[in-house]
Amino acid sequence: MEKEKKFKPSKDLPLGFVDRQEKELLTRDFIISNIKEVMIKYGFQYLETPSFEYTDSIGKFLPDKERPDQGVFSFKDEKNWLSLRYDLTAPLARYIAKNYLEIPKPFKRYQLGTVWRNEKPGPGRFREFLQFDADYVGTQNLQADAELCVLISEILERCGLTKDDYTVKISSRRFTKELFDELKIQPGEQSAVTLRALDKLDRLGWEEVRKILTKGREDKSGDFTKGADLNEEQIKVLERKIKEKKPSTSDILEIMKIFEAYNFTNYQYDPSVIRGLEYYTGPIFEVNLNFEVKNSKGKTIQFGSIGGGGRYDNLVNNFGNLDCPATGISIGLDRLVYALMQKKEYNIKSNKPVVICVFNKENIKDYIGILKKLREANISSEVYPGEGNLKKQMQYANKIGSPAVILYGEDEIKYGKPTLRNLKSGEESKIEIENLPNEIKKIL
RNA sequence: GCAGCUGUAGCUCAGUUGGUUAGAGCACUAGUUUGUGGAACUAGGGGUCGGUGGUUCGAGCCCACCCAGCUGUACCA
Incomplete structure (x- = not known):
């Protein structure tokens, strides 16, 4: 009798998805319990929104609206495109717009939830991950921005990190906007390329960034990145200003004053912090870890930031004529868990029977x-x-x-x-x- | 997306200038011990050699294309 070829289902996981073991989950639970305690203490409301949204509702900033499955996971039902949320901010804006008349103003909410991104995973980066977001909606008061930084620090320190282990970097979109206006850098493409180049400063160093600011840069593998075509004079001023670690914009100065009142010192003004280009309008923050993180093979990896955020005063307005300034911060929990598990052993009780x-x-x-x-x-x-x-x-x-x-x-x-x-x-x-x-x- | 590298057992890998029935360690199962785990020993199961086509008497090995993964890079809300 001939042996029949049997169909064997694959044991592999889809690229960028992982099984998570108990040790990791317990560490994550520990962090989450700290987050909840801090958020209650700071007076935030707990909110949950669904995993799926209409693509239109959260897709304002998707790279290609005609093909909503680029970057996000999407499908079309009988009538509409639906997408798995790719962050918690866009759904929040949708929630605010929908419930605008009922919610208190200002509105403070925090949220924990899985988000999905249909893009290439990297070390410590997956296509499905857990995010924590805290946002202030409906206020221009910069105390909100300041308090987000303070609150993130409190969470990290509760989780066992010391002041040496992390830094909150702050900057302002206003700084680059004023500087670009002054240098006559064209809004749109030229401005975007310049911002992206500056964002790479800590990773590539000024010499490499300079190449992107002029004609372009070829990396080790031979790939070429198109440059911003700035002239020497523009670059000279840019270099001087970006390396100047003294804040000049009024928003940052005010935030620093508030930090002082909180006796919060573990921050750093860094104008090269850029974050996403699309919706930030004012102060921006980024949380970085200062200790080494190793991958599964024991190699030290460039870990990057574990979170960040900033002010997005126009996002809610996209849903209609709602004047609703907002500011928020988010943390990639799985990455924090990954780093924390290496940093120290927690006394996490895992009772075996x-x-x-x-x-x-x-x-x-x-x-x-x-x-x-x-x-x-x-x-x-x-x-x-x-x-x-x-x-x-x-x-x-x-x-x-x-x-x-x-x-x-x-x-x-x-x-x-x-x-x-x-x-x-x-x-x-x-x-x-x-x-x-x-x-x-x-x-x- | 672009570029380079890599695909052999669940995992980590070996496999000679192309030559019989493709190996090892770890893991797994059973036994040595039917009342004792972590150690040792013995035996066993497990592979369409990433896929398809080609060259050849003969391909895990050579060639072409495809697919997948890794690394870098780009984009990243």
Whole structure:
């Protein structure tokens, strides 16, 4: 008989998607609990919006409106294009526009949610990831911007980072706008290329950036990036101003004054911080980690920022004639988790069950009796859920990281005293059933 | 998108100038031990050699095209 070719489904995950293990999830939970506490303390409302939105509602800034699956995951139902959200800001703007009359002004909300981007993943960057956003809507008061920076710091420090571990960089879109006007850099393409070039300053250095500002730059692989065609005079002024670390715009000066009132010092003014080009209108922030992060192969990677944000006074206005200034900040949680797991070991309790071994199914009542006692005492426990001999059960307990097993076979049942085996030390002792919870707690 | 590199077992990889039935370590399963895990030993399962076509008596190895992944770069709300 001929062997039939069987269809085998792939075990691989789609590019950019990952399975997440318990250790990572518990670290993430820890961060999230810190976030929630801080947000409550700062008086923010908790909000959730759906994963999908109409592409039109959040697609104002998509690269190609005719092909909404570039960059985002989209599909068309009977009538409309729908997209998985690619951030939490665009849905917020939609929410504000929809509920404008009801919400308090100003409106402060925070949100935790998965977002998706249909683009090439990189080290520590995936196509599905968890974001945290905090936003102030309906106020031009720069205290909002300042407080976002303060609040992010408090979250990071609660998570165990010190002031040396991170820096909040601030800058203002107003600075580049005024400077570009002065230098007669054309709005549109030339201005965009110049901004993107300046954004690469910390990674490439001035000499490389300078190439992009003139004719263009060829990278190691031979790829060519078109330049901004600035003249020498423009570049000279640009270099001087961008390296000047003293703020000149009034918004930054005011924010710094507010920082002082908060006694917040862990920030840095850096005019080369650019962020996205599309919607920021005023102050912008970026949160950077200052310690080394390694990839799975132990190689140090350029980690970049773990979050950022800024003022976007016109975004809500796109939905209609709503004058609704806003400012917000977001953190890429998975990246923060990844970095934090390397930074230090958290005392994250991951309680593995005590395993009650089964010698004879006839005695199941005894096993479940012990199980109920342990669970009443809030001890994670289980009667061995599989089938097999004692050796197999021990191997199982060892593999799941169980702290102890309970052996209750013929010999023990005769005297009503189970054997408790500590799996870390290998020690065994016979214990009265009533005392089991207490003895086990000593091991945990 | 562009460029360079790489695709052999679940994972990490070896595979001679093209030559029988494609190997190792780890992992997995079973046993040595039917009441004892982490160690050792023994045995076993697991592969369309990324795909298609070509050259050849013969291809994991050579050629062409395709696909996928990695790295850099571009875009990034």
